Amino acid sequence: MRHLxxxxxxxxxxxxxxxxxxxxxxxxxxxxxxxxxxxxxRTVVNLFYEDSTRTRTSFELAAKRLSADVINFxxxxxxxxxxxxxxxxxxxxxxMGADGVVIRHSASGAPHRLANWVDGSVLNAxxxxxxxxxxALLDAFTMxxxxxxLEGLRVAVVGDILHxxxxxxxxxxxxxxxxxxxxxxxxxxxxxxxxTWPCEVSYDLDEVLPKSDVVMMxxxxxxxxxxxxxxxxxxxxxxxxxxxxxxxxxxxxxIVMHPGPMVRGMEISAQVADSPRCTVTEQVANGVSLRMAxxxxxxxxx
Ligand code: CP
Numbered sequence: 001m002r003h004l005x006x007x008x009x010x011x012x013x014x015x016x017x018x019x020x021x022x023x024x025x026x027x028x029x030x031x032x033x034x035x036x037x038x039x040x041x042r043t044v045v046n047l048f049y050e051d052s053t054r055t056r057t058s059f060e061l062a063a064k065r066l067s068a069d070v071i072n073f074x075x076x077x078x079x080x081x082x083x084x085x086x087x088x089x090x091x092x093x094x095x096m097g098a099d100g101v102v103i104r105h106s107a108s109g110a111p112h113r114l115a116n117w118v119d120g121s122v123l124n125a126x127x128x129x130x131x132x133x134x135x136a137l138l139d140a141f142t143m144x145x146x147x148x149x150l151e152g153l154r155v156a157v158v159g160d161i162l163h164x165x166x167x168x169x170x171x172x173x174x175x176x177x178x179x180x181x182x183x184x185x186x187x188x189x190x191x192x193x194x195x196t197w198p199c200e201v202s203y204d205l206d207e208v209l210p211k212s213d214v215v216m217m218x219x220x221x222x223x224x225x226x227x228x229x230x231x232x233x234x235x236x237x238x239x240x241x242x243x244x245x246x247x248x249x250x251x252x253x254x255i256v257m258h259p260g261p262m263v264r265g266m267e268i269s270a271q272v273a274d275s276p277r278c279t280v281t282e283q284v285a286n287g288v289s290l291r292m293a294x295x296x297x298x299x300x301x302x
Contacts, residue, residue, distance in 0.1 A: 003115050003122045004294055007133040008172035015177055019141050021293035022286070028065055029289065039068035039300045045098040047089070048125070049075040049105045054260055054284055055125045055134070059102045062291035066300070071098070086110060090117045100299050103127075121298040129163050129224065135259050136169035138290040140177060142283050143214055146255050151178035156208045158184040159218030159240060159267050162191050163225070166259045167218060171199045184208050186240065188229040189220075205240055209250050216257040217242050217267045233266055243269040247277065255279055 001014060010018070028034055044063040048056050056072070063070045073093070075081070080089060086105070093101060100121045103111050108128035115122040126132040144150050155174055161167045161183050171181050181199040183190065194201055202208050209215065220229075220236065230236045242256060256268075256278040264270045272278055 004133055005111050005124045006131050007136045007169040012176050018293050022141050022290040025292045026289040037067050039066040042068045042099040042299050044068045044100045045071045045093050047073050047103045058287040059291050061288050090114050094118045130165050131169045132165040133169050135166050136173040138287040141286050141290050142279050153179040153213050155179050155181045155214040156212040157216045160189045160220045161185045162189045163221040164218050171197050182208055213254050241267055242272050244271045247272050
């Protein structure tokens, strides 16, 4: 494996190797000196054309914990604002000797184009509404940590599926790893092609919740909406938001996940977001170990 572009490219063995490696590397975070020399002399470029809090800092920390040199590049404040193309930016980074390029871009497919232009490894950190493979990997890691297995796990992914790269990557990865995924959304926020995805579809959250081991809540991506997809926030929240009352109707061991950023009071209530059954901060912590594993396996490991 040279690049990580899509969760769908991973075989069951490859995905399991990444999760197992992340489990080993998580121990580095418990040490007083949180560093390994594994990627010393390697250069990782974080190329972010879209905003990010978790993914960018997580990749940066992961690369630094493996002793790589890290360059953070964002479209704001760079020559992109002067009209430089993705290709010319990529060739510039290539000329500086980047061994790995982590890219987030608003255009679906941008990481695939980049992979044709650079010699180093390309890691997709989210491309438009297409994919976010490391998010799916850290989600799978978190489920396995909390619930002890992925095989046969019943996972509901709820909310703005239409604009969600997290939903698509999770469906592809979780089904490869033996879990059963049900997508839940209002009809207007379900992709037209969803019947071709390897998962179930429902429009009724209350029907799905009691049968779920995991419920993953998604943010409504207003920044990708050029139309009105539901009558009001209040109505969306009433039909598809997770509050304490709905949480109480889930199986006792079931967990609540969210990739972040959360909009409290819309898709998730503050009571649920702060509940011990909500894994949102664990997902962030696991994201560092998971991204260390991916960088290690692509750039340095065997
Ligand atoms: N989950 C996620 O991708 O968060 P950021 O947009 O903050 O990176």
